[in-house]
Amino acid sequence: MTALLEVAHVSKKFGNDTKALSDVNFSVREGEFVSIIGPSGAGKSTLLRCINRMIDASSGEINFDNVNILSLNKRELKKTRTKIGMIFQHYNLVNRLTVIENTLHGRLGFKTTFAGMLGIYTEEEKQQAIKILNVLGLNEQIFKRSDQLSGGQKQRVGIARALIQNPRMLLCDEPIASLDPSSSKVIMDHLKNISVKMGITVLVNLHQVDVALKYSDTIIGINGGQVVYNGSPKNITPDDIHRIYGSEAGKLIFDMGEIHAG
Amino acid sequence: MEADEKIEKISSQTLISNSPSKRIRIRPLTKASLVLRGTLVVLVLLTAYTFYTIDVKDVNFVQGMIGTAKNVKVMFLEPHLSHFSFSHALYQVMITLGLAFLTTVFGAIIAVFLSLFAAQNLSSKRVSVVIKGFAAFIRAVPTVLWVLIFAVAAGLGSVAAVIGMTFHSISYLIKAYSESFEELDKGVIEALQASGASWWQIVFQAVIPSSISYMISWTFMRFEINFAVAVAMGAAAGAGGIGFDMFMASSFYYDIREIGAVTYFILVIAILLEVLATQIKKRLKVNI
Amino acid sequence: MIWVKSMQADIFKKKKLNTAVFILLVCFVTFIAATITEFSIAKGIASVPKAIQWSFSNFYPTKESLTKLPDILDKMKETLLISIAATTVAALLAMIFAIFGSTATRVNAFFGGICRGIATVFRNIDTAAWAMILLFSFGQSPLTGYFALFFGSFGFLTRAFVETIDEVSSSSVEALKATGASYFTIIFQSVIPSCIPQIISWVLFMVETNIRSATLVGLLAGSGIGFAFDLYYKSLNYHTASLVVIVIVVSILFIELISNYVRRVIL
Ligand SMILES: Nc1ncnc2c1ncn2[C@@H]1O[C@H](COP(=O)(O)OP(=O)(O)O)[C@@H](O)[C@H]1O
Ligand SMILES: [Mg+2]
Numbered sequence: 036m037t038a039l040l041e042v043a044h045v046s047k048k049f050g051n052d053t054k055a056l057s058d059v060n061f062s063v064r065e066g067e068f069v070s071i072i073g074p075s076g077a078g079k080s081t082l083l084r085c086i087n088r089m090i091d092a093s094s095g096e097i098n099f100d101n102v103n104i105l106s107l108n109k110r111e112l113k114k115t116r117t118k119i120g121m122i123f124q125h126y127n128l129v130n131r132l133t134v135i136e137n138t139l140h141g142r143l144g145f146k147t148t149f150a151g152m153l154g155i156y157t158e159e160e161k162q163q164a165i166k167i168l169n170v171l172g173l174n175e176q177i178f179k180r181s182d183q184l185s186g187g188q189k190q191r192v193g194i195a196r197a198l199i200q201n202p203r204m205l206l207c208d209e210p211i212a213s214l215d216p217s218s219s220k221v222i223m224d225h226l227k228n229i230s231v232k233m234g235i236t237v238l239v240n241l242h243q244v245d246v247a248l249k250y251s252d253t254i255i256g257i258n259g260g261q262v263v264y265n266g267s268p269k270n271i272t273p274d275d276i277h278r279i280y281g282s283e284a285g286k287l288i289f290d291m292g293e294i295h296a297g
Numbered sequence: 298m299e300a301d302e303k304i305e306k307i308s309s310q311t312l313i314s315n316s317p318s319k320r321i322r323i324r325p326l327t328k329a330s331l332v333l334r335g336t337l338v339v340l341v342l343l344t345a346y347t348f349y350t351i352d353v354k355d356v357n358f359v360q361g362m363i364g365t366a367k368n369v370k371v372m373f374l375e376p377h378l379s380h381f382s383f384s385h386a387l388y389q390v391m392i393t394l395g396l397a398f399l400t401t402v403f404g405a406i407i408a409v410f411l412s413l414f415a416a417q418n419l420s421s422k423r424v425s426v427v428i429k430g431f432a433a434f435i436r437a438v439p440t441v442l443w444v445l446i447f448a449v450a451a452g453l454g455s456v457a458a459v460i461g462m463t464f465h466s467i468s469y470l471i472k473a474y475s476e477s478f479e480e481l482d483k484g485v486i487e488a489l490q491a492s493g494a495s496w497w498q499i500v501f502q503a504v505i506p507s508s509i510s511y512m513i514s515w516t517f518m519r520f521e522i523n524f525a526v527a528v529a530m531g532a533a534a535g536a537g538g539i540g541f542d543m544f545m546a547s548s549f550y551y552d553i554r555e556i557g558a559v560t561y562f563i564l565v566i567a568i569l570l571e572v573l574a575t576q577i578k579k580r581l582k583v584n585i
Numbered sequence: 586m587i588w589v590k591s592m593q594a595d596i597f598k599k600k601k602l603n604t605a606v607f608i609l610l611v612c613f614v615t616f617i618a619a620t621i622t623e624f625s626i627a628k629g630i631a632s633v634p635k636a637i638q639w640s641f642s643n644f645y646p647t648k649e650s651l652t653k654l655p656d657i658l659d660k661m662k663e664t665l666l667i668s669i670a671a672t673t674v675a676a677l678l679a680m681i682f683a684i685f686g687s688t689a690t691r692v693n694a695f696f697g698g699i700c701r702g703i704a705t706v707f708r709n710i711d712t713a714a715w716a717m718i719l720l721f722s723f724g725q726s727p728l729t730g731y732f733a734l735f736f737g738s739f740g741f742l743t744r745a746f747v748e749t750i751d752e753v754s755s756s757s758v759e760a761l762k763a764t765g766a767s768y769f770t771i772i773f774q775s776v777i778p779s780c781i782p783q784i785i786s787w788v789l790f791m792v793e794t795n796i797r798s799a800t801l802v803g804l805l806a807g808s809g810i811g812f813a814f815d816l817y818y819k820s821l822n823y824h825t826a827s828l829v830v831i832v833i834v835v836s837i838l839f840i841e842l843i844s845n846y847v848r849r850v851i852l
Binding site: 087089112113114115116117119120121123125126127128129130131132140141143144145146148151152153154193196197200206 | 754771773779781
Binding site for chain 3: 328329332333336337340341343344346347348350351352353356358360361362364365368369372388391392394395396398399402433434436437438439440441442445446447449450451454455456457459460525526528529532533537538540543544546547548551553556560563564567568571
């Protein structure tokens with residue numbers, strides 16, 4: 036197995052004072068399921084966004100599929116972004132459009148500006164969208180407006196939009212933070228499935244330690260913009276959790292985590 | 298791995314097969330989208346029709362545009378005052394602000410009382426409909442016509458201007474106030490009613506305190522609008538103030554540079570008021 | 586306990602004091618404003634019944650004035666069309682400025698600031714002021730009215746559209762950026778679809794406003810329904826002038842009815 040994604044010495048400063056990331060290093064294998072955990076403001080979102088350059092890192096190197104992301108020009112960047120799907124906490128759908136239109140938005144990166152502007156999709160793309168929506172259990176909702184869906188359904192549309200890109204990797208920024216426990220489980224099961232059966236690499240920012248421990252191959256713990264843990268969920272110790280979350284909160288979380296995972 | 302294969306692999310159930318010959322419509326036509334498109338089409342057609350039929354009375358469009366561009370340049374780059382002094386202009390600006398202020402205060406006082414009866418949760422449905430209908434009628438008559446109608450009875454001048462302009466302020470503020478009253482939680486009113494509070498007590502202890510920041514924001518926004526209206530009334534209805542000077546510069550002295558100077562006065566005040574309104578909204582944490 | 590009581594009393598006192606100061610201040614400014622504008626409240630109050638009385642005895646259409654109705658309707662049609670055309674074209678330009686001016690979709694901060702700055706200047710010069718400026722080059726022609734309404738609407742709509750775009754579409758813009766879509770694709774597939782109902786709603790609002798302003802502009806620029814009113818008003822033909830007012834009121838209420846319907850369906 037080779038590394039699909041390699042992050043080396045990445046730092047990010049906002050303005051002069053805020054250091055959101057400092058010297059972050061890790062690598063991710065093809066098909067791996069990685070959870071990034073850490074307290075609010077630790078830099079999880081910043082890290083994910085640096086990978087597909089929604090935010091430009093201040094320094095360091097990011098290699099994805101043997102390409103240095105930070106050296107790409109605008110056009111090459113757009114092309115690389117089509118290989119990386121992204122999923123958001125608040126779904127980020129165009130509420131007024133139908134579910135299938137939102138799904139097809141994942142194809143826009145492959146189109147010329149003109150075809151994209153007018154929203155011209157091929158029949159194959161439409162078939163593909165329907166297929167994916169079926170797989171995600173949204174067959175009833177295909178032609179509904181997306182603001183008529185529940186949170187869990189919206190997030191599945193978000194996943195469909197990412198999958199239709201035919202991506203190598205998914206970046207998920209707190210995909211279940213706005214969902215109830217049962218919808219959360221559905222979404223996490225889908226993500227796990229995608230990683231195991233389709234061989235797509237998945238990077239997930241998570242708030243819930245128990246969920247991260249249950250689903251991931253690898254856990255990356257971040258605190259204050261630094262990686263403080265990188266390894267298997269099996270080997271994680273209370274000390275590690277304390278280092279990720281700070282001692283007081285860490286104790287609380289770890290107790291809960293044990294109950295759920297156990 | 299091809300995309301299709303990947304999808305097949307994770308699908309446990311057999312998929313509904315779509316025959317490839319049938320085109321898939323991704324945006325079904327709903328009433329909303331039909332009305333939306335219809336509105337757009339009608340607007341565009343009417344615009345085209347207007348340009349086709351407009352009678353420009355031997356005004357050359359291109360020359361007019363070039364002329365305007367030149368005038369605007371002169372206006373902004375070489376403003377001067379020749380028919381009156383700087384201090385006179387400043388005083389006239391104060392008059393215009395005064396007209397706007399009086400109009401806003403009178404409008405606000407009357408609108409507070411009427412909007413209590415216009416809010417459906419505080420009043421009966423019938424009274425509410427009557428007051429809102431009355432407000433809609435007032436709004437339908439342009440301000441300048443209100444001012445001119447009052448001018449017949451009171452003579453041209455500040456009295457007709459303020460009373461005429463107050464009408465529009467009342468109707469605007471009734472709408473704004475009553476809508477913010479209607480947002481008040483039913484439970485709050487019920488709780489006070491249950492404790493035996495009278496209608497006026499509820500109004501002054503619950504309704505107005507909970508909407509006061511909205512009321513202040515709307516009232517100040519109306520003041521901002523009233524300043525512009527007062528300038529216009531000075532020009533078109535003899536209300537006095539800086540608008541009248543602008544009208545004189547435009548229609549009697551034909552002095553584009555004086556218009557430029559007056560425009561600067563108006564711009565400074567208007568932008569100041571806009572910034573102030575934004576600040577007030579931010580300070581009161583009101584989002585309207 | 587005593588301490589709590591005294592503090593509560595303090596809070597109430599302070600609140601009352603604030604209210605009193607505010608009311609005194611408003612009264613004081615009102616007094617000053619009334620003095621410099623030479624406004625007399627007594628005269629103002631007296632003028633209302635006088636105006637009502639006058640309206641009932643003079644300000645109604647007669648049979649004779651009805652013969653002018655076709656003329657008036659023709660002028661009204663001109664005003665309606667000019668208001669709509671000015672709004673539509675202004676909306677198009679405002680949309681472009683708003684896209685470049687909104688934080689969600691701007692190309693860069695500097696250019697965005699310039700776009701919003703231009704709109705601010707246009708917005709804060711009132712339509713009536715624009716009419717007087719444009720009179721110099723276009724004279725007494727419908728074009729003066731058209732451009733006066735156009736400039737005013739452009740400034741106002743740009744601000745309204747910027748706020749709409751900021752509010753409605755920043756999240757979906759981010760999502761489409763992440764799929765690798767190009768700038769114009771994002772605008773057409775995400776920004777415009779999500780904002781279009783609000784935009785239409787603002788345009789309809791602007792059409793209503795412009796019909797009212799058109800009356801005023803017509804007075805200054807000698808065209809349309811405003812000119813018709815001015816003509817009859819200045820020649821003391823109040824019966825016909827009242828007919829003009831009725832035509833304006835009916836037109837505005839009618840347009841309001843339509844746009845309320847459209848709003849209800851699309852929003
Ligand atoms: N656009 C931004 N401008 C300035 N500071 C930012 C910005 N985005 C994030 N930050 C700061 O960077 C740090 C990390 O934020 P973030 O990555 O959002 O954390 P997390 O997702 O782990 O909660 C925080 O201190 C946050 O305030
Ligand atoms: Mg975050």
